[in-house]
Every structure is written in C-alpha cells, then in structure tokens.
Amino acid sequence: MSLELKNVEKKIGLDTHIYSTNLKLEKNTINILLGSTLAGKTTLMQIMAGLDKPTSGEIWFNNKNVTGMKVQKRNVSMVYQQFINYPNFTVYDNIASPLKITGVSSDEIKQRVGKVAELLKLSGMLNKKPNELSGGQQQRTALARALVKDSDLILLDEPLANLDFKLREELREELPKLFENRDCIVVYATTEPSEALLLGGNTATLQEGKIIQYGKTLDTYNKPNSLVSAQVFSDPPMNIAKIKKSGDQCSFLQNDIQWKTRLNIKDGEYKVGIRPHNITTYKEGKNTLEIKGKVLISEISGSESLIHFTNGNLNWVSLSNGVFQKNVGDEMNLYMNTDEFVYFDQNERLVSNG
Amino acid sequence: MNKTVNQKAWFFVIPVFVLVAFNAIIPLMTVVNYAFQETFGNNVFMWEGTRWFKQIMLSERFHASLGRQFLFTFIILFIQIPLGIAIALTMPKEGIGVPVCLVLMSMPLLIPWNVVGAMWNIFALPDIGFLGHSLNALGFDYNFTQQIGDAWFTTILMDVWHWTSLVVLLSYAGLRSIQPAYYQAAEIDGASRWAIFTKIELPKMKKVLTIAILLRFMDSFMIYTEPFVLTGGGPGNATAFLSIDLVKMALGQFDLGPAAAMSLIYFFIVLLVCWVFYTLMMRNEEKS
Numbered sequence: 001m002s003l004e005l006k007n008v009e010k011k012i013g014l015d016t017h018i019y020s021t022n023l024k025l026e027k028n029t030i031n032i033l034l035g036s037t038l039a040g041k042t043t044l045m046q047i048m049a050g051l052d053k054p055t056s057g058e059i060w061f062n063n064k065n066v067t068g069m070k071v072q073k074r075n076v077s078m079v080y081q082q083f084i085n086y087p088n089f090t091v092y093d094n095i096a097s098p099l100k101i102t103g104v105s106s107d108e109i110k111q112r113v114g115k116v117a118e119l120l121k122l123s124g125m126l127n128k129k130p131n132e133l134s135g136g137q138q139q140r141t142a143l144a145r146a147l148v149k150d151s152d153l154i155l156l157d158e159p160l161a162n163l164d165f166k167l168r169e170e171l172r173e174e175l176p177k178l179f180e181n182r183d184c185i186v187v188y189a190t191t192e193p194s195e196a197l198l199l200g201g202n203t204a205t206l207q208e209g210k211i212i213q214y215g216k217t218l219d220t221y222n223k224p225n226s227l228v229s230a231q232v233f234s235d236p237p238m239n240i241a242k243i244k245k246s247g248d249q250c251s252f253l254q255n256d257i258q259w260k261t262r263l264n265i266k267d268g269e270y271k272v273g274i275r276p277h278n279i280t281t282y283k284e285g286k287n288t289l290e291i292k293g294k295v296l297i298s299e300i301s302g303s304e305s306l307i308h309f310t311n312g313n314l315n316w317v318s319l320s321n322g323v324f325q326k327n328v329g330d331e332m333n334l335y336m337n338t339d340e341f342v343y344f345d346q347n348e349r350l351v352s353n354g
Numbered sequence: 355m356n357k358t359v360n361q362k363a364w365f366f367v368i369p370v371f372v373l374v375a376f377n378a379i380i381p382l383m384t385v386v387n388y389a390f391q392e393t394f395g396n397n398v399f400m401w402e403g404t405r406w407f408k409q410i411m412l413s414e415r416f417h418a419s420l421g422r423q424f425l426f427t428f429i430i431l432f433i434q435i436p437l438g439i440a441i442a443l444t445m446p447k448e449g450i451g452v453p454v455c456l457v458l459m460s461m462p463l464l465i466p467w468n469v470v471g472a473m474w475n476i477f478a479l480p481d482i483g484f485l486g487h488s489l490n491a492l493g494f495d496y497n498f499t500q501q502i503g504d505a506w507f508t509t510i511l512m513d514v515w516h517w518t519s520l521v522v523l524l525s526y527a528g529l530r531s532i533q534p535a536y537y538q539a540a541e542i543d544g545a546s547r548w549a550i551f552t553k554i555e556l557p558k559m560k561k562v563l564t565i566a567i568l569l570r571f572m573d574s575f576m577i578y579t580e581p582f583v584l585t586g587g588g589p590g591n592a593t594a595f596l597s598i599d600l601v602k603m604a605l606g607q608f609d610l611g612p613a614a615a616m617s618l619i620y621f622f623i624v625l626l627v628c629w630v631f632y633t634l635m636m637r638n639e640e641k642s
C-alpha cells in the first residue's frame with residue numbers, strides 16, 4: 001500500500017497554492033505535514049483525499065492512478081480542526097454513520113462502534129448528542145468516526161488545535177497508540193514542531209506551498225536540509241547569526257565571540273542556526289560558549305523559561321529548564337552548546353558535516 | 355470581593371424609565387383604562403368592569419376575524435418558510451452573484467407597506483391590472499374585489515412576495531455559517547444531498563429558522579396596511595383580519611370600550627403564542 005503524488009500542482013486563478021510536489025507515503029506510517037498556517041497543508045490533504053483535484057499531476061494509490069476519483073470511492077477518512085459531527089445524531093449514530101452508508105450488518109456495526117468507543121474512552125456517552133459533550137469528547141467522537149471504518153488513508157488536519165492545553169496533551173499521547181496495528185497510511189497536519197516529534201514517523205516540512213524536506217521525523221529535525229526547513233521545525237523560532245570561519249576558528253560577525261569547530265569546510269562566511277533550547281542559563285554539553293545578554297523580555301511557559309535578550313545588535317531567544325524571572329534590562333551570562341549548532345552556507349543550504 | 359453599595363446609581367436608570375413610560379406604559383395604560391370603562395366623551399367615564407371582555411370573547415364577529423387571522427398566518431408560514439429555505443439553498447455561495455442576489459432579494463423588504471398594497475391592488479385589478487387582466491385573458495374568472503377565494507389568493511400572494519425574502523436572507527445567513535468541513539465530512543461518508551440537508555443543514559439552521567418563524571408569525575398576525583389597501587377587508591368581511599376589524603370597531607363605530615378590550619386580548623394572544631413557541635424551541639435546544 002502506498003500513496004504517491006507525482007508532480008502535483010494546485011493553482012487557483014493566478015495563485016499557486018501547491019508548487020509541483022512529489023511525495024511517496026508508505027504503508028503503516030504516520031506522516032506529518034509540518035508548516036505554518038497557509039503553508040498548504042490542508043490543500044495538500046484535500047488533494048490526497050480526492051476532495052480537491054490538482055491542477056496538474058497525478059495521484060497514485062496502490063500503484064493505481066486515482067487522480068479525479070471521487071472521495072466516496074477512495075476509502076478515506078478525515079478529522080478536522082473543528083469538531084465535525086452530525087449535530088442531531090447521538091455519539092453512537094455519529095460513529096456508526098460511515099458504516100451505515102456502506103451497508104455493514106447492524107450486529108457488526110454494534111461490535112465495531114463498541115470497540116472504537118472503548119479505545120477512545122467514549123463508552124459512557126454513546127447516547128449523548130455532540131453538543132452535550134466537552135470539546136475533547138467531541139473531537140474523540142470525530143476521531144472514532146474516522147477510525148471505525150478500515151480506511152486506507154486517514155487524514156488529520158490539525159485535530160488538536162482547537163482543544164485546550166490539558167486535553168491536547170492527553171489526546172496527543174493517545175494518538176500514536178490509536179494508529180498502531182492499523183493497515184493504513186496516516187497523514188497528520190500540524191503547526192507545532194513538538195507534536196511532530198512526539199508522533200514520530202516521517203515529517204515533511206512545508207512552506208508557502210512547497211515541501212522543503214521529507215524524511216524520518218528525527219532526521220528532518222536533526223539534519224535540516226536548509227535554513228527554511230530548520231525554521232519550520234523550530235518553536236520558538238531558531239536564532240540565526242552570520243559567522244566567519246577561518247581555520248578551525250569560528251566567530252560571529254556581530255561580536256568577537258570565538259569558538260573552535262571540527263567542521264571540515266572552506267573558510268568564509270556562513271550562517272549558524274541555534275535552537276532556543278541550546279542557549280541556556282546553565283552550561284550544557286561539552287563545548288559551551290559564554291554570551292553576555294541584556295534581557296528584553298522574560299516569560300515563563302510551563303516549566304520552562306524563555307528569555308529574549310540582545311547581544312551585538314541581534315535579538316536572541318533562549319529557552320531554559322526551570323522557572324525564573326529576569327527583569328528587563330538585566331545583564332546576564334548565557335551559555336550556548338556549540339555541538340548543537342547547525343551551519344548553513346550563504347544560499348541557506350545545510351553545510352554537510354565532514 | 356466586596357461590592358460597593360451606591361444607591362445613587364439608580365438615577366442613571368431614570369432616563370430609560372421615563373422613555374419607556376412615555377412610549378409603552380402610558381399608551382398601554384390608556385387602552386387598559388378604556389377597556390374597563392364606558393365613556394360618552396367630555397372626559398366622563400363609568401366603570402364597566404369586565405363587561406367588554408366578556409362581550410368580545412363571546413362575540414361571533416371576533417371569533418370569525420380571529421379564525422381568519424390564524425388561517426392566514428398558517429398559510430403564509432406554510433408557504434414562506436419552505437420556499438425561503440429552498441431559495442436560500444439555490445443562491446450562489448461566492449462571486450459576484452452573492453451581492454446581486456442579496457440586493458435583489460431585499461428589494462421587496464424595502465418597499466413601504468402601503469405602497470405594496472397599492473401596487474398589488476393595481477397589479478391585480480381584473481380590467482387594467484397586468485395580473486388580473488392576464489388571468490382573465492387565460493380564461494380564469496378572476497376578480498379579487500368580488501370573489502372571496504380570489505381576494506385570499508391575492509392577499510397571500512402579496513404577502514409571500516413581500517416577506518419570503520426575509521426568510522431567504524435569514525436562511526442564507528444560517529447556511530453560510532456552516533463550516534465547509536461539514537460538507538466535506540458528508541462527502542467522505544458518501545451522504546446524499548437529501549441527507550446533507552436533513553442531517554446537517556436543517557439542524558444547523560434551527561436557530562435562525564426559529565427567529566424567522568417567530569418574526570413572520572408576529573408580523574403576519576398583526577398585518578394591517580397591505581390588506582387594508584388591497585381589499586379593505588372585503589369582499590364583505592372575507593379578508594378582515596384582526597387588526598382591520600379592530601380599527602373598524604374603534605374608529606369606524608367608535609366603540610372604544612370593546613375595541614380597547616379587543617386590543618388587549620389581541621396583545622395577549624400574540625404574547626402567548628410567541629412565548630409558547632419560544633419556550634418549546636428552547637426546551638428542544640436544551641435537550642439536544
């Protein structure tokens with residue numbers, strides 16, 4: 001089983017929503033489309049599902065050309081950011097609805113709905129209507145509807161975006177389990193890098209209608225092929241600074257901080273990307289670099305503290321474990337883990353290591 | 355948290371209170387005053403108690419006009435609500451067609467009521483009106499000034515023309531507020547057009563439809579100007595709805611007492627029906 005997009009392009013009027021895209025998704029995989037709003041995630045999913053036709057290019061499923069085939073014939077299910085359920089149906093009828101239309105016997109429907117409801121912790125509320133449920137339960141119902149029929153392709157379009165923090169965390173942890181042992185391809189769109197890392201599988205980074213990079217989630221995270229891909233896969237945004245390399249010495253252009261690199265590349269100017277969690281108020285890793293900063297903003301997020309500071313005409317973001325507050329204007333020392341630096345050339349492509 | 359007590363704040367309510375008193379309470383109290391007394395002018399009043407109420411409640415004339423009123427209201431609701439939804443469903447969803455349709459749709463709503471009555475009167479005249487003349491030319495014996503059926507037909511047609519747009523606009527707003535994802539989900543399920551209508555669109559339009567039905571009920575139940583100009587309540591009393599009959603009684607016959615009593619009964623019927631309808635709809639809302 002595989003889903004393949006061949007030179008798929010989508011234009012509406014003069015606007016190109018999806019630039020020519022090639023992508024092959026394999027059986028039993030979770031594939032994450034990671035990108036900001038308007039990156040083209042939803043459009044791409046709708047093309048995959050058959051809800052929307054590509055302007056040019058082909059979609060192949062199981063080595064069969066399914067371009068233009070109607071969605072009803074494609075055995076697809078989809079979960080949306082909004083909680084989409086039939087408003088007048090009970091939870092049971094909602095979950096059963098995809099099966100009823102395909103004419104499954106009522107005994108089997110009962111058994112399958114019961115099983116899915118249990119998996120999604122909905123067993124106690126099968127007789128309720130969607131608007132009697134909490135947001136989390138409504139989305140669980142929508143997920144159950146998607147899982148109850150044995151779809152070949154399950155598309156999830158930011159399914160957790162409209163949930164509050166606690167429910168999101170809870171459902172996020174359950175999601176990978178839901179897709180285990182299923183003979184299908186899962187596509188999951190999200191704007192949050194942390195969600196991609198948690199789900200694992202493969203990740204495609206998207207920006208402005210282009211797939212920047214596709215590969216195993218951890219590889220995409222650790223070895224971004226370009227600055228754009230790295231930025232899409234970093235939240236809070238990655239720090240970027242221009243550097244100069246000569247011999248084994250590197251230095252920022254803005255200040256005189258220097259460090260040694262084992263990078264075996266030509267001398268010259270480069271860009272370095274530093275993820276916020278690699279700039280901390282404590283030393284981490286073997287090779288650390290001290291940087292002085294003047295605090296711009298200090299905020300606490302969960303059990304982590306974000307400090308925005310300036311150094312050498314540049315604004316930096318650091319993310320440290322622990323909860324602490326700094327005053328605006330405070331001078332402080334921060335430490336950068338140079339082993340985690342990501343180097344890009346002038347064209348913003350990744351510089352290969354060694 | 356401790357609330358500050360400041361009784362002086364009541365002064366801020368006074369302007370509203372005065373306003374409401376002058377435009378609602380005082381006029382209403384005048385009617386109440388007339389409803390319980392008899393007057394021969396010169397500001398001389400005699401107490402009559404509930405006599406006028408009994409008289410109205412037992413009068414066949416009131417029963418007849420109330421019956422006509424309910425019949426008329428039910429007929430126009432029965433036509434306008436489904437027709438309005440149907441038109442809203444066929445209206446364009448995007449592009450230049452949207453504003454064009456919306457403007458065209460709201461045209462009848464902008465025409466003053468007595469103009470609507472006068473327009474339809476001329477339009478339907480059997481000798482010179484386009485509608486009346488055409489119908490007669492086609493072989494129908496149509497004359498709304500003399501035949502009861504034709505008078506009803508014309509009055510209903512006029513009301514449908516004038517007010518269906520309101521239902522269309524409300525339904526259209528309700529339909530537009532349904533997120534596209536619902537239609538996509540239904541498409542994935544392979545739901546039929548009819549299933550989409552009954553399982554998604556109707557439930558999602560419930561609130562605006564409640565408002566549409568309520569507005570159309572109240573307006574049609576209190577209809578006066580249009581049939582007054584069109585038929586004057588005739589032929590005979592065939593289209594004398596409640597308000598037309600009321601005006602006849604109050605200003606034509608100068609029976610101020612019974613007319614005042616009738617006004618109050620009329621008012622309470624409208625209030626009661628609206629309250630019952632609203633409570634029923636809201637109870638359903640809580641249940642589902």
